Amino acid sequence: MSAASSDVILERMMALHPKIIDLTLDRVWRLLEALGNPQDKLPRVIHIAGTNGKGSTQAMIRAGLEAAGLSVHAYTSPHLARFHERIRVAGELITEEALTAVLDECYAANDGADITYFEITTVAALLAFSRIPADYTLLEVGLGGRLDATNVIARPALTIITPVSIDHQQYLGDTIAKIAFEKAGIIKRGVPCVVAQQAEEGMDVIEEVAARNAAPLLAFGQHWHVGPERDRMTYQDETGLLDLPLPNLPGAHQIMNAGAALAALRHLGADPAACEAAVTRAHWPARMQRLREGPLVDLAAGAELWLDGGHNPAAGEALALHLSSLTERPTWLICGMLNTKDTGGYLRPMAPHVAGLYAVSIPGEANTLPAGETADAAAAAGMEAATADSVAGALQAITARCPGARVLICGSLYLAGNILRENG
Missing domain, CATH: 3.90.190.20 (Mur ligase, C-terminal domain)
Known part of the structure; x- marks a missing residue:
C-alpha cells in the first residue's frame, strides 16, 4: 500500500463539507449508525475537554496507565507532522495500512453525504479502536465538548475538564461561563468528572451541569491539591500524599496538568509507581x-x-x-x-x-x-x-x-x- 494512500483519502474527505467547523452531532450519529455503532464497542473511555492542557494531561495519563502494564488507545488533534499522530492504537501510532482501511470504510459508508473532515476522521478513529483490544481509550475533545464529534460515548469511565479560558469565541461564546458550558457538555449522568483549576464563573457552570447529571466531581482545591515543593511537586487527595519529581514536560502550568492526570489515575486505582511514571515519562511535542x-x-x-x-x-x-x-x-x-x-x-x-x-x-x-x-x-x-x-x-x-x-x-x-x- 503506498504511503500516499491515506493522504489521498483525507484530501477527498476535505471536500465533503463546505465548512471546516460546523458543530452538531447529527452527521456523526448517522455515520456511526451506518458503521454498526463502533462507539459502543470501545474499551473504557476517559474523555478530556478544556481550553489548555488537554493533550499534556492525556499524555501523562497514558504514560501512567502504560507504566502499570495496561494497553491504551489514544485520540488527539490536531496532528503536527503526520495525520497518523492523531490515532494511537494499543500504544502504537496507527499504521498506514490500518489508517487507509478505516478511512476508506468510513468514506464509503458516508456515501457522499455532508460531513466535516474532523467528524469523519473521528469516526474512523473510533472504528479503529473498536476492533483492537485494549484496557482504556483516551479521547481528547477537538473543539468545545457538547457538540464535539468525540461526544458520542454513552457512559465513559471518567471525564476530565482541564482549565477553561477564552478561545474559539466564534464557536463557543465570548465569556468563560459560556465556554465552560460547552466544555461541561462531556459530563455524563453518574460518571465522575475530574476538574482542574478554574475561574470562579467557569467552575460555577461546571458544578451546575454536574449537579443536574448527578455526576460526582473530583475538583482541584476541594478533592485534590497539587503544587510545587522546592525542586519537586506534591499531590494530595483523600488517599494520601505523593512526593514526586517535577513533570518532564517543561513549564509551571504542567504541574496543574499533572494534577488532573494524577487525580484521574488515582481514581482508577493506579499505584505510586504509575503516578510517578505519569509525570516523568510523558512526551508531548511542541509544548515548550x-x-x-x-x-x-x-x-x-x-x-x-x-x-x-x-x-x-x-x-x-x-x-x-x-x-x-x-x-x-x-x-x-x-x-x-x-x-x-x-x-x-x-x-x-x-x-x-x-x-x-x-x-x-x-x-x-x-x-x-x-x-x-x-x-x-x-x-x-x-x-x-x-x-x-x-x-x-x-x-x-x-x-x-x-x-x-x-x-x-x-x-x-x-x-x-x-x-x-x-x-x-
Missing part, C-alpha cells in the same frame, strides 16, 4: 519542546532553540511564567499565528520577558495572519518587532544580532507542525 538536533538547530549556531504551539492568552501567560523562570539569556520570539486568534492577548504577557520578535506567516496555511499584522500586534504589546520571510530567515537575523540567544518559535500548532517537518 527543546530542539536539540536538525537543520534549524545547526542554523541556530549555538542559540538555544525551543518550540511551542500555544496560541491563546492563557498560553501566553503560561509561557511568560516559564520564560521568567529560565536562566538569564536574551530571549527572542519567532511568531506566526492564525487570523482567528487574539494575537495581542497572547503576546502581551510575554513582552516583559523577551528582547524582541520576528513575525512570520505560516507556510501553506490559508488562515495565517500576515507577518506584518503579527509584528504590529507585537509592537502594540511593547515588543521590538520585525518581519521575516521564513523561520530560517528570522533565525539567521536573530543569531546575527544576538549570538547565543534563546529563541522560542511559537504562536500556532500549525507553525509547530511545519517546524517539526522542516527540522526532521
